[in-house]
Amino acid sequence: MVDFRAIEEKWQKKWNEEKIFEPKIDRNKPKFYITVAFPYLSGHLHVGHARTYTIPDVIARFKRMQGYNVLFPMAWHITGSPIVGIAERIKHRDPQTIFVYRDVYKVPEEILWTFEDPINIVKYFMKAAKETFIRAGFSVDWSREFHTTSLHPQFNAFITWQFLRLKEKGLIVKGAHRVRWDPVVGTPLGDHDLMDGEDVPILEYILIKFILEENGEIIYLPAATLRPETVYGVTNMWLNPNATYVKAKVKYKGKEETWIVSKEAAYKLSFQDKEIEVLEEFKGEKLIGKWVKNPVTGDEVIILPADFVDPDNATGVVMSVPAHAPFDHAALEDLKRNTEILLKYDIDPRIVENITYISLIELEGYGEFPAVEEAEKLGVKSQEDKEKLEQATKTIYKAEYHKGIFKIEPYKGIPVSKVKDLVAEDMKKKGIADIMYEFADKNVISRFGNRAVVKIIHDQWFIDYGNPEWKAKAFECLEQMKIIPESRRAQFRAVFDWIEKKACARKIGLGTPLPWDPEWVIESLSDSTIYMAYYTISRAINKYGIKGEQLIPELFDYIFLEERSGEKEKELSNKTGIPAEVIKEMKEEFEYWYPLDWRCSAKDLIPNHLTFFVFNHVAIFDKKYWPKGIAVNGYGTLEGKKMSKSKGNVLNFIDAINENGADVVRLYIMSLAEHDSDFDWRSKEVSKLKGQLERFYELISEFAEYDAKPAELKDIDKWMLHRINKAIEGATKALEEFRTRTAVQWAFYSILNDLRWYMRRTEGRDDEAKRYVLRTLADVWVRLMAPFTPHICEELWEKLGGDGFVSLAKWPEPNPEWWNETIELEENYIKSLIEDIKEIIRVAKLEDAKRAYIYTAPEWKWKVAEIVAEKRDFKAVMSEVMKDPEMRKKGKEVASLVNKLIKERAFEIKRIDEEKALKEAKDFIEKELGLEIIINPEEDKGGKAKQAMPMKPAVFIE
Template sequence: MKYNPAETEEKWQKIWEDRKLFKVATDNSKEKFYCLEMFPYPSGKIHMGHVRNYAIGDVISRYKFMQGFNVLHPMGWDAFGLPAENAAIENSTHPAVWTKNNISYMKAQLKKLGLSYDWDREVATCDPEYYKWEQMVFIQMYEKGLVYKKKSLLNWCDDCNTVLANEQVEDGACWRCGHEVRIKELDGWYLKITDYADELLDFTEKLDGWPSKVLTMQQNWIGKSYGAEIDFALTHSDEKIKVFTTRPDTLFGATFMSLAPEHPMAKALLKGTEQEKEGLEFIDAILKDDKVNRMADDKEKKGVFTGRYAINPVTGYQMPIFLANFVLMDYGTGAVMAVPAHDQRDFEFAKKYGCELKIVIMPKEGLELETMTEAYTGAGTLVNSGVFDGTDNESAKKAIVDYLDTHNLGKSTVNYRLRDWQISRQRYWGAPIPFIQCDCCGSVPVPFDQLPVQLPDVDFNPEMRGNPLDKVESFVNTTCPKCGKPARRETDTMDTFMESSWYFLRYTSPQCDTAPFNKDDANYWMNVDQYIGGIEHAILHLLYARFYTKVMRDLGYVSVDEPFKRLLTQGMVCKETYKCPVDGWLFPEESKEGKCAKCGGDVVIGRVEKMSKSKKNVIDPNKLIQTYGADTARLFILFASPPERELEWSDSGVEGSFRFLNRVYRLVFNNLELIKADHAGTAEDALTKELLYALHSTVKKVTEDIERYQLNTAVAAMMEFVNSLYSAEANLTDGHKALFKDCLLTLIKILAPFTPHLAEELWEMTGQAELVSRAEWVKFDAAHTQKDEIVVAVQVNGKLRGQIGISRNMAQDDVFALALANENVSKHTDGMTFVKKIYVPNKLVNFVVK
């Protein structure tokens, strides 16, 4: 009889749904386990990256179910954002309609995968009953001083027509569309994530279940550094420029100042000088450049003299002030004291623009200005530094800061790379910011009883640019809640990362209508025990979610400090590309035996890279499921690679997974009579020992591998187990049947988290009353996980000369005797004098001879 995945999978999916098998509730009498995969943006189709992410989470969840945990495994939709709005415009439809249709289609796709979700907890972030609470918390954050509005120079994407946070700019381009980002001055709303910088940084040391790479990325992004803030007076006015430096020991060598072109004083310094025109043109040109590109070591250092001077507070030296392309407002104060003898960028700049160099740190081997070809950045003793001469530079750092503090010239301080989170977006499809702008009262929050501020309906068309909310008078025109006078509603919407920063909390009680979530439910379920998603979110979603959780804690909503206990960042799914010189990129099915199915031309097979729609190297999960079934898709994607590494697609690997499931089906089906019968007694012979070893060592291996999320090796162990059972099948006697039956039923149980449909079908076929999804996970006996007969390597003078089979824990002299009886070993020891005989029990023999 042949396994029919189409019939089987549809059958069991309906049974699970009808029985609400994975519906859970808060139960303080049971130990909980909260497993969560990053929820998808409803783009319209599930791709293989989704399948991998969700299959990993489903194995973990089903395994924990079988272990007796109260498992929360929810799913929802990250439904707001620019892609939906842009797609809606392109397709002449409304984003709400587009999103709703996509959710419906993708939900059906997910259900075909047989995932163990509690669909009663489904959320969509575009639902007013979701973002209502987000708006309320936003107002509470404002009242707590964590939200403010200001005008500033911001990252702007012309293609998306909106502002981007610093974290959303990747190599100078928009993280969504790849368009070049430019700087634009705008009003915007900010969250004071910097208030939590220290706690966010400190807790990275406590997140033991997170990949070190992600924690390092967050630590670097927060970028905490210790140094001094120094005031530099100006020669032409009473104003001062503040500079942050981590090298106060070099202050006596500062001979010019470099300012970021976007520094708020830049244009004022230029005003009225001969350099004004050139300086303003320089500012405009540099602000179009990529920030990362500006900071690159090999980037040409460019600058413009402002015509103004600052005074070095310890030397009195008049330092020319330059605007420089390599200085950014994102770091420190946007002003740098330039010490060209001891900083390479400053050195290159000084050589180009004729600025003075002054050595103030002398290494033991000495240093001469005339022979310097690069800056000296190492340790040494201070010279040309007044009363600090002769002090080692590390000690001088504190001494100079103390001097500055005493004379009111500066102070010790800490700097962060992290900047406040700019959340205003000038687009329609997002949660409205719940504020009203009044000429008399300023920014006024919408009263809680008027929430949610719902998005009005608007007409969409392909020519639409900018934010259509600005044009909806019935939405914009309102009255001030404070004074009652005419006012305007805020038309910016929130960054879509706001919604994904707390959705995992809403899952704990998604029907709660009195608060964002029920506190008791949240305190029971949180933290998320296992979170699964891509590493590309390391300093976007993952950092924001940590911040938001701490804010919710401080607002009294939840007791946890961190959202995610363990994090698994799954690798990408990759496949080779196919390209026709005539028709361009081809889908895999458009390449037949090296020829283009469209024109018949030769196809160039490219390198293996991440599956992407643009290069068409994608596999449609729907087609895969139609051909082989969801269990095959799941099994292949779990077996082909460790979860955290890239997975290279293999059609033959998929076929191999399908063949394996058919082997399992036949093995059980062909032994149904044996399984349904009762058997007495167990033979005490070699086959029994082999079966016991195969059974218990497999359960041990699979259990331990799931616990450490090495799912590929767990699958490999089950495949070996099936091979062992096929080998034993032909040699069974009545004394083996009870044990063989146990092996087959155990095989079905341990397969259940990986291939749940097939496991349920086989479990039912064997006459079991309950579902295998609710069967108890199998335990192993450690005594049967080691073979009595083992193989030991035999060396002579450290070189392998043979192998011998011995009984475990055999006496040492007996082992030596067996080793010397080996033909090749005896050939290398006959006639030799034994200097030493070494035995590492159950592992190694080594004879040292001469």
């Protein structure tokens, strides 16, 4: 057993002592600057995080070995309300929170109760995260470490400067905007402030005010819809008879009206610029059977009962458009069949029976009533066929929106996609419609444990990402950036298109005070956009003990935005007390390391952090400092299930390291998935890999004892060296493209498999050539594996007598002398032949066979094959072949061969000396098969010889 833990501790200590990952300016080397989104420290990192952070470390190590001066720094994110929310829940002994922190994160109980103070949460998990990163072997420059919020005055000063500059440019504005809101705590909620529902969009419903007249009083029933144009096709209204509705005075926009909405809707509307005074509460059944007037058409329509109406969705008042809404059609048909319900509410069944559908939209491929046709097509029997109805709804809504033409005046002939907004605007101008904002899913929960609402905020500070000039610059930057995988570029473009104002400050939580309005605190997704620039100067700030108050905005202006000037450095030195040479050093560091070469993060940050990262860079920095690349990775699952802290289905990164060793964890995660595809952690597979890595260690340790003197090589030795070249080339190309799974396949599994074959082929040999090949392989293999398994490889590099650290050794390059495609083809030929003979023996049940006769393709077949590979067309091939008199004699046989090769698309065939390859491998083949091998005998056993094809010998077994 290899003691992975002892090896890890040994080399982590040496790396730290030698500070080999703390780069300085070196103009003799190309620089390479890579960062990853710093972790949010509300808990331990899990194995999903492990992938996000291991990828850039592998790339950093790879580039360092390629001769680049690599900067890979790390910091900690503690801004926002989540940590404060956790402290509150622990203070109130919330059982779920206690379970997560005591049982999942394994925080000792005596420490857990100190978490009532959010600062203690921060301190505990910062220390734990750093220990995890060190234990994982990440090649981080810890001299540049910092954390966010005013608890770190130096970084606080940097964020203050950033926001002052954004405001100067008119990119931070004050105004009204819809936001996610915690109604209990009273704070806006950013993506990081949510426990659940981060991806749930906010929908804009149009509320069409249907009119109920009672005792001379005008009462409005605001029907919520996402398709306002369908108001022309309303045949009835739906209310849930069992839901609680309210009659309320609603004051908004200088008006006072009486509305009837669900009780839940009244609560939500109170956050959306409406003053709500509830006058009466009642069940929906009170209104069933009453008639309301359509404010657009003037039609009187009846209110019908519908259990499917959700009072917690929008207003709980739904207009029915059965010609174009499958659910409405199904519900009406159900009512026609169930007259008992109608009689319960004293509704004459004939009223429902006589409801006439109203056709609004021409849609190619459908008749007057698309919803009816689509429901029938899918076999909908009743409104209980919810899956079919949902499918029908998606199909019809999408088709009508994109291809439908409206056929009702005054919008006749206009595409539905345009009519929708026209109808909404016209109704709002006439005062017969309003707006309500609602989540697409109810389950939007804040980190404080409260259900969020949509609130209209006034006097809120926003970053105006909708600014058209700013967007244009962001798009310009995006188009010149590398995006990995490239398929994600379209998503970035879409996000850039729709992104508008974003609330950038809160009144609660940890963070940097807004410099011009310190009651507000800058939120977590707004203070984490350009901190990569701060990394470049943080080493000097930490080293020289520069204080936050010394870092004035004018200093940051000079470092990041202005030309170099000795006079300016002296002037700033007088103002700040920072030595001029230190200011010069900071500026030189920024200008050396910037622009950022790669930004790495998980795919869920594309709609927020990664987009803001691009926008803020182009807003503040000169074009030459715009970022050059973004690499996106996927998520992780655990034993086939989504990781969930609340369910205890989480594997902490540090626990995985303790159980398996850092190198095993690193290699396993890197081998699982490519780019932004997701991976699944399987404990059995990890154990298997651990055994393979131990075998790797043993093999290299053994090969380290061999001499590396060149010797006369046999073909199989040359094959192994050629395959080493292939592995170097494959791993290098994959790592350049961040394809870690492919890189592991080449650097580890491919070599492991090739070595197994080589050892089989050379069994019994113990000569100088074999020892030379194995010693050479060891030297290359250790370096190829170093980015993935750095601890083991350092130990093995030492055994091999390598100079210094393998982490700083030269990355292998293919040796031109080792390339030999012919030998590889010959070896593949031998492998394939052995497998074919084994299969023949198995199928024909020839277990007692004694010998095998092997016939190789004659020269004329090789000539035909080569012409086929060149011409790839039957007529062209035959024309060329028939120039040869000998070929003409074989007319039909040649034509048959040409036809066969073209049909099989055998266009990549390359010539080898089949007989030579067979003779050199004869002993090995006999040993593998336990048969006597006879190559190209004069006697044509079983008439097999004529079946021989290039690269496919004919075989007769007896």
